[in-house]
Amino acid sequence: AQSVSQHNHHVILSEAASLELGCNYSYGGTVNLFWYVQYPGQHLQLLLKYFSGDPLVKGIKGFEAEFIKSKFSFNLRKPSVQWSDTAEYFCAVNAACTASKLTFGTGTRLQVTL
Amino acid sequence: KAGVTQTPRYLIKTRGQQVTLSCSPISGHRSVSWYQQTPGQGLQFLFEYFSETQRNKGNFPGRFSGRQFSNSRSEMNVSTLELGDSALYLCASSLDTGAQETQYFGPGTRLLVL
Numbered sequence: 554a555q556s557v558s559q560h561n562h563h564v565i566l567s568e569a570a571s572l573e574l575g576c577n578y579s580y581g582g583t584v585n586l587f588w589y590v591q592y593p594g595q596h597l598q599l600l601l602k603y604f605s606g607d608p609l610v611k612g613i614k615g616f617e618a619e620f621i622k623s624k625f626s627f628n629l630r631k632p633s634v635q636w637s638d639t640a641e642y643f644c645a646v647n648a649a650c651t652a653s654k655l656t657f658g659t660g661t662r663l664q665v666t667l
Numbered sequence: 668k669a670g671v672t673q674t675p676r677y678l679i680k681t682r683g684q685q686v687t688l689s690c691s692p693i694s695g696h697r698s699v700s701w702y703q704q705t706p707g708q709g710l711q712f713l714f715e716y717f718s719e720t721q722r723n724k725g726n727f728p729g730r731f732s733g734r735q736f737s738n739s740r741s742e743m744n745v746s747t748l749e750l751g752d753s754a755l756y757l758c759a760s761s762l763d764t765g766a767q768e769t770q771y772f773g774p775g776t777r778l779l780v781l
Contacts (some may be wrong), residue, residue, distance in 0.1 A: 585767060597757065597772040604767040643710065651762060653698050653768055655724045657710035 555580035555646050559658035567666050574629040574661050576615075581648040586627040588618055592640040600623050600642070601633030603627065614638070639665045669694065671773030679779045685746040687694050688776045692701045692739050698722075699741040700770060701733060704755040706762030713756075716741050717763055745778075 556579045566572060578584065588600040601612025608620040618629045627644060644658040668707050672691045692699050700723075701713040712725040716735035733743040739760075745752055755777050758769035 577707055581683070585771075590771070596774040597759075599769060601772065602769055645710075647768070649767075652702050653715040653717070653763070653770070654712050654725070655702075655710075655770060656712070656758075659709045666671075 554646055555656045556663060557644055557646050557656055558656035559592060559644050559661050561661045562659065563662045563664070565664045565666065568636055569633045570665075571618055572630065572631040572634045572641075572663070574636075574644075574663070576627045576629065576657075576658060578625050578627065578644075580625075580646065580648060584646050586618075587631050587645040587647075588612065588616070588627075589643045589645060589657075590640045591643065596609070597643070604655070617632045634663070634665050636665045637667055639663060651658070671758055671771055673756075673758050673776050674772040675776060676774065677777050677779075679718075679781065681781050682748055682750060684748050685744060686748060687754070688704070688743045688745075688758075688778075690741045690758030690760075690773060692741070693771055695772075696760035696762055697765040698761045699735055699737055699739060700759045700761075701741070701743050702757040702759065703727075704757055705753075710757070713743070724752070725726045727739060735746055741767050750780050753778060 558577045572644045596650040603620045611617045643660045645655045674689045698717045700715040711733045715723040733740045735741045755775045757775045758773045761768045761770045
């Protein structure tokens, strides 16, 4: 069975600071990787996804993530955060053979201060 | 295109009762998955339905069940409610195109068990 670790539980940044949220997964087979975001009072939204190909993927709102297979990592980055990025961020993985079953990390709460 | 819709949005029940939650997937999506979100356990996969059949199942007791109708709409039922069932129940739908699936989430049903 796969598992996902998000080591940063709560991150506080000032506007314009750079962001990197860690995500590591455990699974021996082919995986698909996702970052979802949950803004206060809103539903889970897809930020970006990796299936195959270029390990650097770009998503919405200036976010990007890099898949490093040797490190089983899929870290999320943004060069300059905005106050509106305050939200909870979830890394998720599914095995290609059970693509409908997502395993989520515990989430990272990002607070951006003005 | 309308997103995933879930009804009701909020529910209050008492221990021992049962509850039914409903989910309408994005038009054309044939797979529906259910997740439970709690502060302590995070997001956990309950089960997935495709073509009116349960295709994948998480590690939840038999009190949690579901079904899918021919129009892909899905319902989830929890019988003999316990206090620990208080959670946000999320439904997600996907096209089911194979190994590379992206799930899109609804706003959830917040269930409070008293």
